[in-house]
Amino acid sequence: MDGAKPDVLEVSGRALVGPTSVLYPDVQALSPAVAVPRLTQSEGYRALANWPLAHEGAVLGCVACYYDAPRTLSAPEQEAFQALSEEAAFALNNVRAREAQMLRAADLEVLFEVTRRLRTARNPREIYPILVEHAMELLHADTGVLSLLDDERPEFECVFAVGLPPEVRGSTLPFSGSPFERVAQTGTTFHTSNFGGDPLPIWLNGLRAVGPAVIAPVRSEQATIGVFCLGRKRGSDVAPFTEKEARLLEGIAEIGGNAIRRARLFENLEQSYIQMVVSLARTMDARDTYTSGHSERISQWAEGVARELGCGEGEIQDIRWGALLHDIGKIGVPDAILRKPSQLTGQEWVIMRKHPVIGEEILVPIGRMRGVAGLVRHHQEMWDGSGYPDGLKGEEIPLGARILSVCDAYSAITDDRPYKKARTHLEAVTELRRCAGTQFDPRVVEAFCTIIERQQEREKAGQRPQ
Known part of the structure; x- marks a missing residue:
């Protein structure tokens, strides 16, 4: 037996693969109508024996043997080749199954990684x-x-x-x-x-x-x-x-x-929730007739201060939202306290001081508002640590909260309240600078004074503030 050439897959395997063995003792004795592989003809082989590698009804390949002279295989030889082809088919099927399993596992790993990152x-x-x-x-x-x-x-x-x-x-x-x-x-x-x-x-x-x-x-x-x-x-x-x-x-x-x-x-659910929260914030402004439009004004000032201090767009967006929603927690403060025309009692102050925490609790469930929630919680903190609710000090207080604190204070000074009359812009700026370093971050105070002076100049010139 002279083994098949390396290009047997090109000719012999494809030509003779089938569910049963093919035995040609002498190819020259075959009818011209019988297809004979080109390899047999070109190399002058006289005999050919082919066994399929079949497993569970599927043909996986073949084993082909070529002979230089006519050859009739004996029954034991045919049985040996049959057994060899069955064993080879079984082994090949196992290898392919393992490869397929490994490929499936690799594909699943790839898809899992994509899913993990998308989460x-x-x-x-x-x-x-x-x-x-x-x-x-x-x-x-x-x-x-x-x-x-x-x-x-x-x-x-x-x-x-x-x-x-x-x-x-x-x-x-x-x-x-x-x-x-x-x-x-x-x-x-x-x-x-x-x-x-x-x-x-x-x-x-x-x-x-x-x-x-x-x-x-x-x-x-x-x-x-x-x-x-x-x-x-x-x-x-x-x-x-x-x-x-x-x-x-x-x-x-x-x-x-x-x-x-x-x-x-x-995102749609979150947007609906945001719209509801903004409506609540506007309701809070409308609820207190003395501070109508308060949050919108603070939002404009806070954005201006943030830009003056070189904040990034993402941080500016959080600060803008924080300004609009900083008093949302007052939804949990009774009207009798919120609109009281005189100074609050000690017990009433305990209730009033809960509003930053209530505001945070309202905002935390909104994914995109989690950064904003921290600003709302800390907008009543003071630079020297005497604020509430956590007594944070200096740069422990988020920058956005420090900005809101200054803007909120200016609004409180220049707005009419039940217990006091509005003061002038000059008085408000003087008070902010006096409290810089104790109640307020000095850097934020100066940035605020810069942008509010610009606004005053525009208003004097008859221009709308931007």
Whole structure:
């Protein structure tokens, strides 16, 4: 027996693989109608024996033997080859099963990691980069585009993209005229080896350099809400996306779709809660006729001070919300105390001083308001540690709370109250500076005085404050 050549898979295996063995004692004696592998003919072999590697009805491959001279295998030889092929088939099946199990485990690990990272996202905008960048890393892509369908019009919004011009992200894109449309309409994955060579709408010009690409539907509750495209740059050595990679992207896209839906629901609930809280805050302002519009004025001043001190946009947003909601906890203070026309008693002050803590408790359940809740809790703290509720001192007090404290004090001095008359702007500024270093952060006082003086100058010039 002279063993088969290395290219047996090209000819012999594919030609003769089947559910039963094939024995050709002399290929030259065969009818011309019988297919004989090219290897047998080109190398001049005279005899051929082929046994399938079959396991549980599935043919996994074959064992082929070639002979230089005519050869009839004896019954024991045939039994030996049959036993060998059965053992080989059993072993091959086990190896493939283990490989498949390892691949499934690896895929599950990948999907678990995506899920774990998405759990930390608090809103859809945090989900988009996690989804795209993680998928690109896992599937070795150069380009990633996540587009979501408009709820009312046949359009896409490109919510996140890597590999497209920056201006495309966030823009509204036509629904028709691209492979994206096909995927969105059919809900099935599409992949190609030459994405950039296909006709593309102008907004996808940034993907002209893409060769292999795969586009999966982003689904949630059986509905397609968008499409997710990954691409690789065109090149002779660039591999196309495999079916396994396409299935993996489908899994990632489905996880992302469900995460986006949950985040949207949570965001809507959160927004409803915020609207309710803002309404409560406005109700509190209206409840106290002496301080109507108080929170809105403090919000304008606090934002100006925060910008004067160089705070970042995220911190400024928290400070703005903190100013609007700083007195929300007064919802728990009785009218008899809140509107009392004389000084409060000791017991009444105990009740009044609970309002920062009550305000914090109202805001803490709102994810995006957790930073704001701390400002509300501490806006009555004092620089020297004599404030409430926690007696924080100096820079232990959050900067936003220190800003609110100064703005709130200015408003209290210049507004009419049941127990006192309003004082002038000059008197208020003088009082703030007198209390700098004891009640207030000196740096915040100076920043406040700067922005309030600008406001006074604009008002004198007949301009509306900004």
